[in-house]
Amino acid sequence: MLKIATISITLLLTTFILSLVICIVTHTNQHILLTSIASREIQFAIKLSLITSIISTLMCIIVSIPSSYALARYNFTGKTLINTIVDLPLALPPLVAGVGLLLLFGTTPFGNWLADIGIKFVFTPLGIIIAQFAVNISFMLRIMRSTFEGISPRYEYVAQTLGCTPIQAFLRTTLPMSKNGLLAGGVITWSKGIGEFGAALMVAGATRMKTETLPISLYLNMSSGDLDLAIAAATILIIISIISLYIFEKRGSIVHLY
């Protein structure tokens, strides 16, 4: 009885999720879908999404490796507080993060100074990158922190006695041993970056052919009634999600053979 009941609920849930996806991909026929994907606007959105998400993912990796290492390995004053603060974007609605970014770069002397030297975030593709970074850095940080915590510092100690400087020891032992965590974290950060909407909308706005990523394109075309283009954008987002989920499951769950 319990078995039948629980499995039934699971099946209903699966059907529900599947129907969402099927509704999108079957809304238009294949010909219209391909034409829409080939359109200049969707091509632009794909390109902009790929470029911004790849750059923001790289930024997340570059920043998260040293800081998650520090949080995993060292004790310092204020560590607990810092841990909480760097996790904050996880709980914060992206829209709120976006407002914060808009205010930081649009109204403060720091933001004005950056704009003066040519680094403009507000209503530019650069804003999309910083928005994706701000929202996703915590995911990468958490994954890397637990990855590093799972690796004994003694590997580095041994490497140091074998002729490595502390940095070489890290680069030659802990870092290569973290590659599954890096890949899993990178993929989830990237796919979240591609789907990022709220924060990017706040900072970069929704300007056709300028700050039009796939989700923004979906939103713009939905609002203007261009359903075919909206569906095209949605379909591509679905494909990307499925691919990244697949990679994440495969790499993230690899039990270390060692």
Next chain:
Amino acid sequence: MIRIENVSKDLGEFKLDDVTLHIHEGEYFIILGPTGAGKTILIETIAGIYQPDCGRIFLNGMDVTDTLPKDRSIGMVYQDYMLFPHLTVEKNIGFGLRHKKITRNETKTKVNEIADLLGVLHLLNRYPGTLSGGEQQRIAIARAVVTEPKVLLLDEPLSALDTRTTGRLREELGRIHRITKTTTIHVTHSFEEAFSLGDRIAVMGSGQIIQVGAPDDVFRKPNSEFIADFVGVENLFRGKSVVHDTISEVHADGICIVSSTLKSGDVSISIRPEDILISKKEIDSSARNSFSGQIMEVKDMGALVKLVVDVGIPFMVALTKRSYEDMELAYGTHVYIAFKASATHLF
């Protein structure tokens, strides 16, 4: 060779408290102590992983306190091997050679030589995750000694292995030491390792060095109750001692033990179980201490039998299985025990 002068280090959970140790060139030195005594942090501090809070460390007369681990010429082996899982056995063993200015061929030759010495030559292309504990530890030892370090630090190298492997690898460690003559510091909580390998022993407890000496001395003449307790001296009693000329009389729980160690007042006295004679008839010997009592317990230890004889206080007596059977002893047998005044140890 290695001089550790007044080194202290506080890591919160573990600490070193004013440790001073001198280790000679070529010596096999054992650091013995219970879990949490600070043994590992001591050798990690020698390796340079931690900066001491105070005190200095000298290697060959050179102050290395502020030297990076890589420049100390130290080899390190941990209990859980710490082989790099992403590298083959060959790359693991050769890891430290990459930083030496030698050719690829020389590296290969050296790796092969040392792998052969440790009997892991056939494993060179494997990854560590697929190997047994004994094999992994041999590789870890190979990786440490291939760079020809001046000092080899072994942190409980045999503790994670099964008994048979432990025995074999222990002999191996002795053999490698005889071949390489490398000054070795071996951390352990096993007496067997300490006695079979150590030239000298330091016993550690709560971050301090409590006693240093030849294994025999530490075992027979513990300088404190902590060590007597720890090294497992079974006949350990407390009593009041009075000195008469050349002997001490120790009154412990109603019996009087004569000792040739002169010390008065509140004392601890220990007698090793194998130093006690046992007989069914009264013992006529030069032994100053003679008691009679009943066998209260029989512990069969294989080749050895341990008896508890109650003579007012319980004495542990050890004898071979053979003589136990020859004398027809059993639970409840009335026996006499005797031991020399010089077989007692007073502290």
